[in-house]
Each structure stands twice: as C-alpha cells, then as structure tokens.
Amino acid sequence: MESGCRAPSEAFPMSHLPLARLTIPVHPLTPSIPVSTVADLFLSDRCRDLLCLPIVRDGHLVGTISRYTIMRIFLQHFGRELYGQKPVERFMNKSPIQIEQSMDVEEASLLVRSTLTLPITEDFAITEKGRYVGMGVVLSLLEVMEHKIAHRSEALARANHQLKSSQAQLVQSEKMASLGQMVAGVAHEINTPLGYVRNNLELALDFMERTRGVIDSTDHLIETLLNPASPESQTHLALESAATEISSHQQDAVLDDMRTLFDDSLHGLQQITDLVADLRNFSRVDKSRMESANLNDCIESALNIGRNVIKHKADVEKYLADIPFVECSASQINQVLLNILTNAAQAIKGHGLISIYSGVEDDQVLIRICDNGCGMPETVKNRIFDPFFTTKPVGEGTGLGLAISFQIIEQHGGRIEVLSRENEGTEFRIYMPLRKAEELDTSQRQATA
Amino acid sequence: MNTITKPTILFVDDEERILRSLVMAFRAHYRVLSATEGHQALEMLANEDIDVLISDQRMPRMSGVEVLRGARDISPATMRILLTGYSDLAGIVGSINDGEIFRYVQKPWRLEELRDTIAEAAAVAQSSRSNTVATAVGVIPAHAAIIVLDRSPELAMVLKDSPLASRVRRAHTLEQAMTVMASEPVALLITDISLNGEDISPSLGVLKQQQPDLVTVVVTAFQDTGHLIRLINQAQVYRVLPRPTGRNMFLRSVESALKHHDLLKKRPAMLRRHSVEKSRDESLVSRIRNYLDRVRDPAAPVQG
Numbered sequence: 208m209e210s211g212c213r214a215p216s217e218a219f220p221m222s223h224l225p226l227a228r229l230t231i232p233v234h235p236l237t238p239s240i241p242v243s244t245v246a247d248l249f250l251s252d253r254c255r256d257l258l259c260l261p262i263v264r265d266g267h268l269v270g271t272i273s274r275y276t277i278m279r280i281f282l283q284h285f286g287r288e289l290y291g292q293k294p295v296e297r298f299m300n301k302s303p304i305q306i307e308q309s310m311d312v313e314e315a316s317l318l319v320r321s322t323l324t325l326p327i328t329e330d331f332a333i334t335e336k337g338r339y340v341g342m343g344v345v346l347s348l349l350e351v352m353e354h355k356i357a358h359r360s361e362a363l364a365r366a367n368h369q370l371k372s373s374q375a376q377l378v379q380s381e382k383m384a385s386l387g388q389m390v391a392g393v394a395h396e397i398n399t400p401l402g403y404v405r406n407n408l409e410l411a412l413d414f415m416e417r418t419r420g421v422i423d424s425t426d427h428l429i430e431t432l433l434n435p436a437s438p439e440s441q442t443h444l445a446l447e448s449a450a451t452e453i454s455s456h457q458q459d460a461v462l463d464d465m466r467t468l469f470d471d472s473l474h475g476l477q478q479i480t481d482l483v484a485d486l487r488n489f490s491r492v493d494k495s496r497m498e499s500a501n502l503n504d505c506i507e508s509a510l511n512i513g514r515n516v517i518k519h520k521a522d523v524e525k526y527l528a529d530i531p532f533v534e535c536s537a538s539q540i541n542q543v544l545l546n547i548l549t550n551a552a553q554a555i556k557g558h559g560l561i562s563i564y565s566g567v568e569d570d571q572v573l574i575r576i577c578d579n580g581c582g583m584p585e586t587v588k589n590r591i592f593d594p595f596f597t598t599k600p601v602g603e604g605t606g607l608g609l610a611i612s613f614q615i616i617e618q619h620g621g622r623i624e625v626l627s628r629e630n631e632g633t634e635f636r637i638y639m640p641l642r643k644a645e646e647l648d649t650s651q652r653q654a655t656a
Numbered sequence: 657m658n659t660i661t662k663p664t665i666l667f668v669d670d671e672e673r674i675l676r677s678l679v680m681a682f683r684a685h686y687r688v689l690s691a692t693e694g695h696q697a698l699e700m701l702a703n704e705d706i707d708v709l710i711s712d713q714r715m716p717r718m719s720g721v722e723v724l725r726g727a728r729d730i731s732p733a734t735m736r737i738l739l740t741g742y743s744d745l746a747g748i749v750g751s752i753n754d755g756e757i758f759r760y761v762q763k764p765w766r767l768e769e770l771r772d773t774i775a776e777a778a779a780v781a782q783s784s785r786s787n788t789v790a791t792a793v794g795v796i797p798a799h800a801a802i803i804v805l806d807r808s809p810e811l812a813m814v815l816k817d818s819p820l821a822s823r824v825r826r827a828h829t830l831e832q833a834m835t836v837m838a839s840e841p842v843a844l845l846i847t848d849i850s851l852n853g854e855d856i857s858p859s860l861g862v863l864k865q866q867q868p869d870l871v872t873v874v875v876t877a878f879q880d881t882g883h884l885i886r887l888i889n890q891a892q893v894y895r896v897l898p899r900p901t902g903r904n905m906f907l908r909s910v911e912s913a914l915k916h917h918d919l920l921k922k923r924p925a926m927l928r929r930h931s932v933e934k935s936r937d938e939s940l941v942s943r944i945r946n947y948l949d950r951v952r953d954p955a956a957p958v959q960g
C-alpha cells in the first residue's frame with residue numbers, strides 16, 4: 208500500500224486558482240492505518256513541512272491527524288506500546304478545517320484564522336466540490352495574504368500619490384489658467400496706454416522733423432535778407448518757402464496739441480507703472496508675509512487687475528470708508544478679492560452693477576461685494592466653498608476660486624459669509640479682525656505655513 | 657471728380673487718449689470721427705458715409721466684434737479694421753466669422769503701418785463706392801469646385817451627403833489641391849491650417865494672392881491666436897470653425913462661402929475689399945506660382 212506524503216504532481220493538475228497553487232498533493236491516509244506508521248511518516252523527509260495528515264474515506268475527508276497529537280501519544284509512558292497499533296481513526300480530529308479550492312485567498316485566510324488555535328497544530332485540507340485534493344499550509348496561506356496586503360497598500364500608496372500629484376497639477380493648472388487670464392488681461396491694460404504713448408511719440412517725432420523744416424527755411428530766409436548781394440528774386444523765393452513751411456506747420460495745429468499729447472503720454476506711463484506695481488503685489492512668491500495693509504488699497508488693486516474682466520460686464524460703485532490698517536498678507540487678500548470680483552462679473556448676464564463697501568464693525572473690518580447677477584439657489588450656495596465645486600462649463604471654472612479664498616481668510620482669522628437670492632444677486636462679506644501686534648506672530652506662522 | 661474730398665474714417669475706443677492720439681495722427685489726410693462706445697458708432701455709421709471703421713475689441717457694453725458685425729449690416733461698404741491690445745481666441749474668431757474684417761491690428765501699433773493699412777482700406781472703400789453696380793464679367797461657372805484639403809474624411813463626407821456632392825474634390829496634399837485649381841474653376845477651399853503636421857497658412861495666403869476670388873474656410877483644432885491673426889491679414893480667410901465641427905454649422909458656413917464667392921465673381925470690384933498683405937516669403941510665392949503654371953500649361957495645348 209502506497210501511502211505517503213507527496214504524490215507525483217501530474218496527478219493534481221495545477222489550476223490558475225490561487226489556492227490551487229498552495230495545494231500540496233498529499234496522499235491521504237486510510238482511517239485504519241496504525242498510529243505508529245503515521246508517526247514514521249511524520250518523521251520522513253517528504254512530510255517534514257506538514258503539521259497534519261489527511262484521513263480520507265471514499266474520496267471524502269473524514270479527519271486529520273496532527274504531528275502534535277502523535278507526539279502527545281508517544282510522550283506518554285508506554286504510549287507507543289499501548290497505542291502504536293491502534294487505527295489512527297481513534298485519535299483523529301473529526302472536524303478539520305476544509306477549504307474549497309475555488310475560494311479566494313482572503314476568504315480562506317479569514318476562515319483559517321477564525322479556527323486557528325495557538326500554537327498552530329493543524330494545517331487545512333483542500334477540497335474540490337467536497338472531494339479531497341490536497342493539503343494547505345497555514346503559514347503559506349498567511350504569507351500569500353501578507354504579500355497581497357503589502358501589494359495592495361503599495362498600490363494604494365501609489366494611487367494616493369497619483370491623486371495628490373494630479374490634484375496638485377489641477378491646482379497648478381488652475382493657477383496657470385487664472386494666471387494666463389490675468390496676464391492676457393493685464394497685457395491689454397498695458398497695451399492700451401502703450402498704444403497711445405507710442406503713437407504720441409511718433410507724432411512728436413514727425414512734428415520735430417517738420418519744425419526743423421521751418422527753422423531751416425527761416426534760417427535760409429534770414430541769411431538771404433542779411434546778404435546785401437542776394438538778388439530780389441532770391442529773397443522773394445526764400446520768403447515764399449518760409450511762409451509755406453510756417454503755414455503748413457500751423458495748419459496742423461500740432462503745437463497747441465503738443466501739451467495734451469505729452470500729458471497723455473505721461474499719464475499712460477504712470478498707468479503702466481501702477482499696473483506693474485499691482486502685478487508685483489499679486490505674485491504671491493514675492494510676499495505672502497504679513498504686513499500692515501489698507502484693505503481699500505487691496506480693493507483698488509484687485510479692481511485694476513480685474514478691470515478687463517469686469518468692465519465689459521458691469522459698472523463698479525465703491526463706497527469705501529476710512530478704515531484702519533489690518534495685519535494681513537496683502538497679496539493673498541488681493542487674490543481673494545479678485546476671485547470674488549471675477550465671480551461677480553461672471554454671474555452677470557448682460558450689463559450689471561457691482562457695489563463694493565468697506566467699513567468697521569465692532570473690532571473687525573468688513574468688506575462687502577455685491578452684484579446683481581444671477582444669484583444662486585440654496586443647494587449651490589451650500590457648496591460654493593467646496594474645492595472643485597463649480598457650475599461653470601468645463602474649462603471655464605475649476606471651482607477652486609472660493610475654496611482657496613475661504614482658506615486664506617480663515618488663515619487670517621477672518622471669515623466669509625454669503626447672502627444670495629436667485630435672479631437677484633449675491634453679496635459676499637469678508638470680515639477681517641483688527642489684531643494687535645503681539646498676536647501677529649502666531650498668525651504669521653499660520654499664514655505662511 | 658471728387659478728388660479733393662478727404663475719405664472719412666471712424667475710430668471707436670473706450671480710452672479717450674487713444675482717440676485723441678489717433679485723431680491727431682490722421683486728421684491731416686482724413687475726415688476723422690471718433691466714438692467712445694459702440695452704439696454711438698453704429699449711429700454714426702447709419703447717418704454718414706464712412707469709408708473705414710477702426711474699432712477696439714474690449715469695450716464696456718458692446719464689444720468690437722459686435723460693433724463690426726453691426727457695421728456690416730448697417731454700412732456694408734465701410735471697410736472694417738480691428739485695433740486691439742487683447743488677443744483672445746473668441747475675439748479673433750468672432751472678428752473673422754462675424755466681423756468679416758479687413759485687417760486685425762495689434763496695440764501698440766506702428767504709426768506708419770497703421771497709416772498704410774488705413775490708406776489701403778480707404779482707397780478700396782472709395783473705389784467700391786463708385787463701383788456699386790453689378791458688372792458680370794465673363795461667364796460665372798455656377799458649379800465651380802469645392803476642394804476639401806484634409807486627411808480625415810468627415811468633412812468631405814458631410815458634403816457628399818448634400819446637394820453639393822458633385823462639386824466636391826478631395827485632396828490630401830497642397831499639390832493635389834493646386835492641381836485641381838489649375839484644371840478647373842474652384843470656388844471654395846476647405847482646409848485645416850496644419851496639414852500632415854505642417855503649417856500651411858502661409859500657402860493659403862499665396863493662393864489667395866494667386867486667385868483672389870478663392871474663398872477659404874478653415875476647420876481647425878489649432879488655437880494659436882498669432883496664426884489666426886495672420887490668416888486674416890495675409891489670407892483673408894472667410895470662416896474659421898473649430899474642429900470637431902457641427903454638421904449644420906459647417907454646411908451653413910459652406911453655403912455662405914459659396915454665396916460670397918458668387919458675389920466676388922459678379923462684382924470684381926469687391927475683390928479689393930479682400931486683398932491680402934503681400935507675402936514676404938518670395939520663394940514660397942514663386943514656388944506656388946511655378947507649380948500652378950506647370951500644371952496649367954500641359955493642359956493648354958490639348959484643349960487649346
């Protein structure tokens with residue numbers, strides 16, 4: 208009778224199932240096999256790794272006998288003599304762990320774990336449609352499981368990383384998109400004064416050339432007049448040419464306009480200078496540090512930068528009170544105001560009105576930005592500060608504007624409130640605390656964190 | 657007879673300093689009008705003969721494109737120019753499709769170039785004013801071909817399903833398109849600006865120079881504002897459509913392009929209204945001209 212541990216593997220075709228790969232094709236014992244034979248088997252090399260052996264009748268598992276049980280029998284006085292020839296059936300575990308080969312590894316390991324005792328004395332039997340096919344080692348199962356978990360958590364970590372970086376990319380691209388919009392807008396604001404400054408300069412150059420013509424012809428005239436030898440015809444000619452030069456010069460009446468021309472140009476250059484200064488204020492890199500700032504200036508600055516988006520959508524009315532300075536990162540506040548103003552302009556169909564108020568309430572500065580745009584229903588209003596919440600078409604809004612604004616104001620120890628009525632308009636209120644100098648330290652750390 | 661009358665030009669810009677500067681620069685040779693706002697401009701266009709309209713794009717209440725579109729209806733003889741410091745894609749596409757503008761000039765401009773552009777536009781306006789009667793010149797082929805120069809078949813397929821089917825010729829390369837142009841009358845060229853990865857917009861300009869009554873419809877996913885501006889100034893592209901493009905919008909554009917071509921045929925004086933800036937790329941010009949001559953010539957003795 209051939210009873211032993213590993214049967215030739217061809218007899219147990221490997222399947223793609225994970226449990227099949229764990230299956231060790233152990234030849235089962237018959238229930239009547241003597242205990243001492245089992246003990247010898249356990250000592251054999253072939254069964255070295257197994258904690259227990261299967262006992263099968265008619266293809267069905269009836270029990271297992273463990274190395275531990277045999278040991279306990281043999282450790283007793285005269286154990287081998289008393290029980291060695293008894294059938295193994297008497298000592299077997301009648302309710303061994305049985306696992307269907309089709310079960311997945313996780314389920315199997317759950318099952319195994321729930322029946323496991325310490326020390327581990329039993330492996331488990333693997334069946335296919337109830338029929339015994341082989342043994343499985345608890346430790347290998349747990350090992351597979353561990354691998355799986357490690358792999359999964361790695362994948363999880365990877366997915367998490369990807370998510371984070373794509374989120375960062377999104378934030379980055381939002382910044383780029385609004386930066387792109389801002390740059391395009393500012394380019395227009397700069398190109399307009401640049402347009403007339405350049406034109407005026409070219410006009411001035413023209414004028415200078417023609418003035419030179421006048422001077423040359425009058426020079427020539429004077430020369431001719433002063434020269435006693437010049438014939439009358441020549442004097443006449445010089446006189447005539449000077450007269451035409453002068454009259455054409457006067458006809459253009461540029462001289463009178465020169466003043467305006469230069470005033471306009473200086474005005475244009477000042478505008479460009481201011482815009483460049485505003486732009487610098489907006490770049491967060493250059494200052495996210497806390498400083499004492501007048502929020503009215505922030506409003507003006509945001510309006511300047513956003514003028515392009517706003518001016519063809521709405522008139523702007525300002526009611527700015529004399530407000531005390533606030534400790535804040537002005538560039539971040541500018542950003543918040545620009546976000547809210549841009550939203551207001553975008554909410555307006557046709558041409559509307561944006562009103563901006565500033566004032567003091569208790570120990571806070573209050574800024575109110577009101578529009579008579581489309582307003583929003585309660586369901587939208589409740590979500591506007593959520594990151595990525597937007598009602599705008601793909602590509603137009605990223606839904607980060609208010610989320611970022613909320614965060615900035617929160618970091619400053621202030622708060623934002625919204626009042627809105629559908630089809631009537633929306634009001635954003637920003638409260639900023641008037642803080643004392645000693646509190647500045649902590650807020651500074653927060654805001655730059 | 658009216659040689660002494662100065663042409664009338666109208667500037668529209670919401671920045672008064674721009675207007676002041678432009679008025680000063682042009683008043684010596686033109687009757688110069690100015691408006692700070694679109695409605696005011698349209699009113700002037702309705703009440704006066706204005707040769708050239710030069711409008712800013714970004715203005716409160718009414719955008720430049722809207723002013724130009726209004727001008728097209730109110731005073732079609734007026735030449736339209738956009739003068740802007742803000743080149744957004746929508747504005748440029750609008751100025752082509754709705755404004756049908758003659759030139760797109762960017763701020764800040766060079767005075768001499770602006771003078772040339774406005775002088776050219778004014779000359780065109782004045783000559784077409786004295787030439788408003790339709791004069792049929794030669795035979796107008798009612799069935800001039802439509803070339804679809806495109807790798808992918810969708811656009812041609814849309815046309816094959818329409819009553820225009822028999823007029824459609826497909827081409828995969830510029831050379832194939834030119835071969836068609838040399839062998840039969842062509843009304844319309846439908847194309848992308850990038851063909852097999854190559855930018856063909858300069859060639860479109862030269863083709864327009866070679867055959868001024870050729871009407872071009874560009875269908876493209878390409879969104880470079882600089883390119884589109886060149887397509888206006890150097891190729892007088894008639895329509896620019898996004899890709900992928902809706903079937904109806906496409907057919908409507910093709911129809912109106914064909915009408916436009918018929919108009920150009922019936923009234924050759926109109927051709928000047930769509931003249932292009934001369935291409936500075938001499939080698940490209942001569943290459944295209946040579947090619948067209950070469951494919952035209954061998955046909956001549958056979959039919960001749």
Ligand SMILES: Nc1ncnc2c1ncn2[C@@H]1O[C@H](COP(=O)(O)OP(=O)(O)OP(=O)(O)O)[C@@H](O)[C@H]1O
Nearest residue numbers: 550551554582591597598604605606607608609633
């Ligand atoms: N003044 C307003 N009137 C009406 N709805 C508003 C107003 N401000 C914000 N909303 C609503 O809140 C949503 C979220 O605004 P948020 O600024 O966060 O993102 P967004 O404007 O959609 O996109 P982004 O600012 O990134 O371009 C908007 O999509 C809009 O529905």
Ligand SMILES: [Mg+2]
Nearest residue numbers: 546550608609
């Ligand atoms: Mg927003």
